[in-house]
Amino acid sequence: MALQLLTIRLLSVVSMFLIWAVISWFLPPMLMPNPWVVAHRLWQLCLNGQFWFHAYGTVSRVVIGFALAFIVSIGLGVAMGLRRGVAVMFEAYVLVGLTVPGLCWSVLAIMWFGITEFAPVFAIFVVVLPMLTLNMWQGTKSLDKDLMEMSRTFNFSRRSVLFDVILPQLLPFCLAGARLGFALGWKVVVLSELFGLTSGVGYMINRAFSNYSMADVLAWTLGFTLIMFVLEYVIFLPVERSLVRWRTAAAT
Amino acid sequence: MSGIVVEHLGKSFVLRDGKRFVALDDVSLTAADGEFCCLVGPSGCGKSTVLNIIASLVTPDSGSIRFSSGAGKTRIGYVFQKSRLLPWKSVRDNLALALAGAGVRRDEFASRIQHYLAMMGLERFAGEYPAALSGGMQQRVAIARAIAIEPDILLMDEPFGALDEFTARAARRHLLRIWEETHKTILFVTHNAFEAAYMADRVMLFTAHPGRLVRTVTVDVPRSERAIDEPRLLAVQKEILATLGLE
Numbered sequence: 001m002a003l004q005l006l007t008i009r010l011l012s013v014v015s016m017f018l019i020w021a022v023i024s025w026f027l028p029p030m031l032m033p034n035p036w037v038v039a040h041r042l043w044q045l046c047l048n049g050q051f052w053f054h055a056y057g058t059v060s061r062v063v064i065g066f067a068l069a070f071i072v073s074i075g076l077g078v079a080m081g082l083r084r085g086v087a088v089m090f091e092a093y094v095l096v097g098l099t100v101p102g103l104c105w106s107v108l109a110i111m112w113f114g115i116t117e118f119a120p121v122f123a124i125f126v127v128v129l130p131m132l133t134l135n136m137w138q139g140t141k142s143l144d145k146d147l148m149e150m151s152r153t154f155n156f157s158r159r160s161v162l163f164d165v166i167l168p169q170l171l172p173f174c175l176a177g178a179r180l181g182f183a184l185g186w187k188v189v190v191l192s193e194l195f196g197l198t199s200g201v202g203y204m205i206n207r208a209f210s211n212y213s214m215a216d217v218l219a220w221t222l223g224f225t226l227i228m229f230v231l232e233y234v235i236f237l238p239v240e241r242s243l244v245r246w247r248t249a250a251a252t
Numbered sequence: 253m254s255g256i257v258v259e260h261l262g263k264s265f266v267l268r269d270g271k272r273f274v275a276l277d278d279v280s281l282t283a284a285d286g287e288f289c290c291l292v293g294p295s296g297c298g299k300s301t302v303l304n305i306i307a308s309l310v311t312p313d314s315g316s317i318r319f320s321s322g323a324g325k326t327r328i329g330y331v332f333q334k335s336r337l338l339p340w341k342s343v344r345d346n347l348a349l350a351l352a353g354a355g356v357r358r359d360e361f362a363s364r365i366q367h368y369l370a371m372m373g374l375e376r377f378a379g380e381y382p383a384a385l386s387g388g389m390q391q392r393v394a395i396a397r398a399i400a401i402e403p404d405i406l407l408m409d410e411p412f413g414a415l416d417e418f419t420a421r422a423a424r425r426h427l428l429r430i431w432e433e434t435h436k437t438i439l440f441v442t443h444n445a446f447e448a449a450y451m452a453d454r455v456m457l458f459t460a461h462p463g464r465l466v467r468t469v470t471v472d473v474p475r476s477e478r479a480i481d482e483p484r485l486l487a488v489q490k491e492i493l494a495t496l497g498l499e
Contacts, residue, residue: 150336153307153328154401155353164349168340246340246381 033215041219050204051223058193058200059227061117062185065124070181073132074174078166080133081140090133097130102188110196120192120200124185131184132177139173140166171243179236186228254321254404255285255437256306261315263301264462274462275301276312281456281465283405285320286435290452292442292492298463299441303330303407306439321404327354329398329436331408335390337382337397343369344378347397354401368400369393371430388419395427399434408440412447421480424451432475445496449488450478457495467495 017035024034045051080087102123109123143166151165193202201224208216263276276298283289291299304310306317307330319326337346347365356364369375372392382390391411398406411427412420428451431438442448448455455469469491473484 146332146334146336147338149309150330150332151353152309153330154350154397155355156349157353160349160352164338164341168338246383 030212030214033218037215038218038222041215042223045219045223051220054199054201054204054220055223055227058186058189058202058224061120061189061192061200062124062182065121065189066128066178066181066185068121069125069129069132070174070178073129073136073177074170077133077136078140078170080137081143087137094130094134094137097126098134102127102184103191106188106191106195109192115196115198119196120189123192124188127188128181128185132181135173135177135180136170139170143169175236175240175243179232182231183228186224254319254326255287256281256283256405256439257318257320258282258302258306259316259318261302261305261317262313263298263305263310264313276305277462277464279315279463279465281468283437283439286437288431288438288440288451288453290440290442290448290455291458292445292448292455293458293463293496294443294460296463297458297460299458300409301463303409303439303441306405307407319404326405327401327403329401329403329406331391331394331398331406331411333410333413335382335387335394337390337393339382342379342381343374343385343393346382346393347400350397350401356401364400368396371399371433372396372426386419388415388423391415391423392426395430399430399436403436406436406438408438410441410443413442413444420447427451428475445492445498446480446485446489448492449485450480455488455492457492459496469495 020032020035024032029037042051076086076090080090105123105126106120109119109126113119113122147165147169148161151161156165189200190202190205193200194206197203201220205217205220208214208220258279258281261276261279262274264272264274267273273296275296279298279302281289281302291302293299301310305312307328337343338349341349344365347368348361351361351364352358365378366375369378372395374389374392374396377385377389377393382393385393391414395411398408412423415423424447440448440451449471452471455471456465457467457469458464459466469488471485471488473482473488478485
């Protein structure tokens with residue numbers, strides 16, 4: 001079964017490249033270079049160090065902006081789930097935050113803070129925060145009331161209620177939020193870099209666009225997609241597996 | 253250890269459609285120190301509400317509760333209908349959290365957990381997560397958790413209601429053995445008339461809408477003579493059902 005799933009997973013990735021290859025067959029290389037050419041270009045960018053330099057800039061901005069939003073969202077979302085008043089107070093903020101496009105925040109951040117490292121971090125923070133908060137809020141609302149009652153009956157300390165009863169129930173929501181938040185953060189940072197920064201993957205894509213080099217545009221996109229893949233398989237999936245081990249206890 | 257005196261409890265809830273639902277109407281009862289009392293009645297008769305008020309999970313509209321344990325806080329162990337174990341904690345840690353809540357000294361944890369798991373026949377499963385255990389075993393862990401804090405009073409709300417009949421029978425016998433060893437005061441809620449007759453010293457009968465205590469039946473059969481086909485127990489069962497208008 002595991003082997004079968006692995007085969008399907010490989011097939012899924014290989015099929016993407018196949019579709020790409022077939023399309024490139026029918027289009028001129030200026031519009032759609034084939035995967036091999038793009039992979040080769042990415043390889044060159046890796047060798048001359050450009051890719052690592054700009055990817056590092058982009059990833060670090062996403063990580064900082066996302067981490068700040070993540071921490072704030074846990075406090076805010078849990079408070080909204082537990083206290084009706086807090087929920088009513090911040091509901092409108094969350095809704096407005098979800099509605100305003102990331103593009104607006106990117107532009108606003110650069111107009112306010114100029115070409116600084118703070119601008120993209122700020123933009124990521126405000127775009128990701130409402131989504132993460134909504135997620136944690138929903139998670140807190142779905143807490144198991146029976147277990148809360150049990151913890152009261154047995155006089156659990158406040159600390160114990162938070163760490164042993166509430167947070168374990170929120171972990172799946174944290175993980176889902178982390179995935180979505182990270183993906184959203186990447187979309188926003190590229191916009192910020194495109195508009196007003198002088199480094200990062202977004203900036204390089206914009207430069208490739210100015211030179212009308214389709215191979216470069218795709219090479220940068222491909223490279224960053226690969227980074228996201230690595231993050232998913234090296235960080236998120238293993239963390240998820242180890243955190244929900246108790247759920248599969250019956251199966252082992 | 254402690255007895256309980258419950259006097260004139262009243263509790264009503266307002267339902268979604270605005271109607272008032274009287275869960276308890278002037279309910280008074282007592283349980284002597286070390287007595288096994290069963291509360292029997294149809295759903296909605298307020299028997300669980302009595303337990304929740306004693307456990308301070310629900311505040312009554314009127315009435316009072318006194319414990320005869322005297323000085324200090326009366327310690328209450330609660331076994332719910334579902335085990336309510338923390339699924340992400342091992343059996344051992346589930347018990348440890350309850351011990352911490354009861355203010356037991358940390359260096360006593362290991363010996364207490366060992367002792368009470370052994371009492372429930374679960375010592376081999378201390379390191380397992382609840383999901384690895386059967387429903388009956390999970391409920392035994394929940395009982396171990398409730399008695400490990402060495403409560404003055406043990407509240408049990410249909411603890412075997414979710415188990416199949418075979419498992420439930422074994423669990424009842426097991427609980428009686430432990431009760432005979434420890435002689436805790438037990439308030440045991442059930443809607444199973446035979447279960448009540450089989451286990452209790454006294455059975456308190458409740459009717460619903462409004463929730464009232466209508467009668468108390470003393471089960472006058474010595475413990476050593478209580479078999480599941482004992483005619484005197486069947487007679488008590490019949491009496492219970494008749495009082496509740498089910499026969």
